Amino acid sequence: xxxxxxxxxxxxxxxxxxxxxxxxxxxxxxxxxxxxxxxxxxxxxxxxxxxxxxxxxxxxxxxxxxxxxxxxxxxxxxxxxxxxxxxxxxxxxxxxxxxxxxxxxxxxxxxxxxxxxxxxxxxxxxxxxxxxxxxxxxxxxxxxxxxxxxxxxxxxxxxxxxxxxxxxxxxxxxxxxxxxxxxxxxxxxxxxxxxxxxxxxxxxxxxxxxxxxxxxxxxxxxxxxxxxxxxx
Numbered sequence: 262x263x264x265x266x267x268x269x270x271x272x273x274x275x276x277x278x279x280x281x282x283x284x285x286x287x288x289x290x291x292x293x294x295x296x297x298x299x300x301x302x303x304x305x306x307x308x309x310x311x312x313x314x315x316x317x318x319x320x321x322x323x324x325x326x327x328x329x330x331x332x333x334x335x336x337x338x339x340x341x342x343x344x345x346x347x348x349x350x351x352x353x354x355x356x357x358x359x360x361x362x363x364x365x366x367x368x369x370x371x372x373x374x375x376x377x378x379x380x381x382x383x384x385x386x387x388x389x390x391x392x393x394x395x396x397x398x399x400x401x402x403x404x405x406x407x408x409x410x411x412x413x414x415x416x417x418x419x420x421x422x423x424x425x426x427x428x429x430x431x432x433x434x435x436x437x438x439x440x441x442x443x444x445x446x447x448x449x450x451x452x453x454x455x456x457x458x459x460x461x462x463x464x465x466x467x468x469x470x471x472x473x474x475x476x477x478x479x480x481x482x483x484x485x486x487x488x489x490x491x492x493x
Contacts (some may be wrong), residue, residue, distance in 0.1 A: 262351045263278050265383055266356045267363030267373060269390015273467030275311040277391050285388055286313055289356035291348045295368045296322030304467060305358045321348070321355070325368050327485075339493045342375050349383055361392040366416075366437065369470050393488055394435040396465045400472065403460065417442045418487070424449050433493045440483035447478060455491060463487040 266285050271277035286292065292313060294305050302310075309320075323341040324335055327484065352376060363369040365389060368461050376383055394414055398405045406412040410432040417436040424446060427434055439461070450456045461473040464486050473481075 262382060262384060263352050263354045263375065265345060265349060265373075265385045266354065267367070267369040267387040268356045268358045269362040269367075269388055269392075270305055270308045270358050270360065271391045272361055272395070272396040272465050273308075273395040273470070274396075275308045277396065277466060278308065278312075279388065279390065282388050282390060283312060285356050286358070289318070289354045291319045291321055291353050291355040293321040293323055293345060293355050293357040295325050295359065304360045304464075311360055311363050315458050319348070319353075321373075323343070323357075332443070338375050339379075341372055342379055345372065345376065346380055347384070349380075359390075362390045363387045364389070365392055365407075386404045392491070393462075393465050393486070394437070397435070397460075397462045397488060397490055400462065400465055400470075401490060403426055403462050403490055405432065405490075405492070407436070417446060419445060421445060421449060425453065427455060428455065428493075436489040436491070438485075439489045440485055443478055443481070443483055443487075443489075446489060447475065450491070455493065458492055460490045460492075461487060462490070 263487055268282050268285055270282055292309055294309060295303055321344060324337055326337055345355050357369050357372060359367045359369045361367060373382060412433045413427060413431045413437045415427050417439040419442050427451065450459050456475050459475050461478060463471040463484050
């Protein structure tokens, strides 16, 4: 039976893929990718476009809705598994490309988990990729950890006390999914007198990258692909 690959293609810059990811993309007859319901292409699609001629392969767009409605999620995830398994059953390797790393807050995790439940015979392999928090540290020139530092990566939530404790208990923290709670995060930083130790990046390494000053962020509506690095 063929193989399903979870392929990390990096944070946005097409050059930030690994040699192995490039090889697997080139060798796989089917390239699967997360597809938006509408609007422009995802980073994963754009990176694939740089390296792969879509005329030479089957390009399989899979919809993963941005919703918490479980019935909708179950329907679309199962549909995606059906689409991928149909190709694998035909003996075709499928490379599922995902931004960042396939094992870190990735759409691929949903696909992998459900595939393992429904079709445990399928061979699944992961190819690691550079994550947005690695790329952000490099772009900002900020070391995330050295010596005995305590570091954390945490999804930002609308909970003042939890966010404050996270900062107090670590030397460096990367908050992902920060866009919806940026005002709360700024308040926590002000109260801890750490506003000048925080850095916010949107769409890191892509051609749409923005590195924000915290003084610019009051009342700003940030895009989903935004994270915050706090280095004490």
